[in-house]
Amino acid sequence: xxxxxxxxxxxxxxxxxxxxxxxxxxxxxxxxxxxxxxxxxxxxxxxxxxxxxxxxxxxxxxxxxxxxxxxxxxxxxxxxxxxxxxxxxxxxxxxxxxxxxxxxxxxxxxxxxxxxxxxxxxxxxxxxxxxxxxxxxxxxxxxxxxxxxxxxxxxxxxxxxxxxxxxxxxxxxxxxxxxxxxxxxxxxxxxxxxxxxxxxxxxxxxxxxxxxxxxxxxxxxxxxxxxxxxxxxxxxxxxxxxxxxxxxxxxxxxxxxxxxxxxxxxxxxxxxxxxxxxxxxxxxxxxxxxxxxxxxxxxxxxxxxxxxxxxxxxxxxxxxxxxxxxxxxxxxxxxxxxxxxxxxxxxxxxxxxxxxxxxx
Numbered sequence: 001x002x003x004x005x006x007x008x009x010x011x012x013x014x015x016x017x018x019x020x021x022x023x024x025x026x027x028x029x030x031x032x033x034x035x036x037x038x039x040x041x042x043x044x045x046x047x048x049x050x051x052x053x054x055x056x057x058x059x060x061x062x063x064x065x066x067x068x069x070x071x072x073x074x075x076x077x078x079x080x081x082x083x084x085x086x087x088x089x090x091x092x093x094x095x096x097x098x099x100x101x102x103x104x105x106x107x108x109x110x111x112x113x114x115x116x117x118x119x120x121x122x123x124x125x126x127x128x129x130x131x132x133x134x135x136x137x138x139x140x141x142x143x144x145x146x147x148x149x150x151x152x153x154x155x156x157x158x159x160x161x162x163x164x165x166x167x168x169x170x171x172x173x174x175x176x177x178x179x180x181x182x183x184x185x186x187x188x189x190x191x192x193x194x195x196x197x198x199x200x201x202x203x204x205x206x207x208x209x210x211x212x213x214x215x216x217x218x219x220x221x222x223x224x225x226x227x228x229x230x231x232x233x234x235x236x237x238x239x240x241x242x243x244x245x246x247x248x249x250x251x252x253x254x255x256x257x258x259x260x261x262x263x264x265x266x267x268x269x270x271x272x273x274x275x276x277x278x279x280x281x282x283x284x285x286x287x288x289x290x291x292x293x294x295x296x297x298x299x300x301x302x303x304x305x306x307x308x309x310x311x312x313x314x315x316x317x318x319x320x321x322x323x324x325x326x327x328x329x330x331x332x333x334x335x336x337x338x339x340x341x342x343x344x345x346x347x348x349x350x351x352x353x354x355x356x357x358x359x360x
Contacts, residue, residue, distance in 0.1 A: 136211035139231035140204040147236065148202055151213055151229040152194050154238055159188035171240040172230055174359070180246060190219035208360040212239065226292075228358050242266065242357040245293050247332075252296040255345055258337035262350040265335060266357040267291050270328035271316060274299055278342055285309060287349070289335075300335060302349040308333075311352050330356045 140147050154170055161167045164185040171177065193199050194217070204213040213236075215227045228242040247265035254263060272286040279286070284301040302309045315329045332354055335347040354360060 136206040136209050137204055138211075139236075140211055140213050144204075147213065148215075150236055151202075151215055151227075151238075152200070154229065154236060155192065155215060155227050156194055158238055158240075159192055162187055167238075167240070170238050172237045174241060177241070180241060184244060184246060188219075190221040190223060192219050192225055193217055205356060207354045207356050207358050210358060210360040212242075212356075212358040214356075224292075230358065239358050242359070245291055245357060251289075251291045251294045251298065254335065254337075254347075255296055255298060258344075262334035262336040264332065264353060265291070266330070266332050268328050269300070269312070269316075269331045269333075271318070271325075272299060276342060276346070278339070279346070285313075287312070289347075296345070298335075298345040298347055300333075300347050300349040301338070308349060308352045312349070315355055332357055332359070 135141070158167050158170050161170075164181045167185075168181070199217050201216045202213060204211060206212065211231060213229045215229070216225070218224055226243065228239040229236050230239050245266045248263045249259070249265070251265060251267065254265070267289045268291065270288050272288040274286050274288075275281045275284070279301050283304060285304055287300045287302070288297065289300045290297045302312065312331070315331065316326045318325060331352065333349055334351040334353065336350050338346045338348055
């Protein structure tokens with residue numbers, strides 16, 4: 001039946017103007033949103049609507065987590081991954097083993113060579129001796145602490161003696177020892193302070209093949225002492241003549257009564273700039289000379305570029321490039337009075353016998 005007021009043409013025109021609905025399109029595909037809505041119980045009011053909305057299949061669908069977030073959530077609360085450092089520690093250990101093994105091998109080879117006493121050269125057996133045993137300092141270097149204790153004990157007995165006979169077995173025997181003891185022996189003036197290591201100084205040296213040890217300190221009265229010890233086959237002895245700085249005469253005696261022949265003295269020598277017109281610097285070198293057992297001071301002169309001049313300057317380390325110059329040295333030398341026109345305390349150094357006060 002056709003409605004009133006409408007014609008077939010009008011009907012077609014209205015249908016053409018009206019927008020096409022979703023079901024009228026060719027690409028229409030029904031989805032869940034087109035399904036009929038869930039009917040709610042009128043008695044539950046708005047609460048059921050919220051529940052229905054939350055439980056909607058569309059809202060309950062959760063987007064998949066990213067791989068990074070998923071992994072983070074899965075490892076939450078667990079221990080961190082364990083890294084294997086086994087190869088690193090094995091490399092470090094192998095390095096230390098090689099290092100210490102090389103050091104041990106070198107030490108072993110050195111000890112083996114030192115212990116080897118016999119070598120064959122062209123069919124001849126050669127006995128190899130240690131060079132240190134032939135050194136004049138070997139007796140002092142093999143056990144310095146024990147040697148020092150023995151020398152301190154000897155000096156303690158020496159200074160406690162009241163007669164020359166008590167010290168005869170403690171001192172070094174030399175050609176003039178008995179005569180010098182009879183002339184110069186006196187009891188030690190004050191006990192030396194030997195019980196405190198920080199008050200004692202010691203060292204060892206050699207003079208032309210003779211090794212010796214010196215011990216320096218102070219007595220209870222404050223006066224200084226300097227003692228010398230030499231090694232024997234089985235023990236040590238006090239070099240009494242060196243300890244007392246004895247010579248063929250005393251420096252004060254030589255000034256008052258000059259000898260006609262050079263005299264040997266144990267003195268302390270240092271550089272000097274004191275020259276005379278008769279002893280010019282261009283030809284001579286000047287040195288100041290004194291002795292601790294004597295208050296006298298003299299000046300000694302030696303010809304430049306002579307053997308004695310070179311040896312003295314070597315002791316003072318003059319003209320050395322890498323060493324500091326020594327202010328003074330202990331030395332044993334021969335002195336002879338200069339000509340009569342020079343002052344009384346001017347002497348020629350005719351011979352440097354050896355360094356320090358211990359005779360070879």
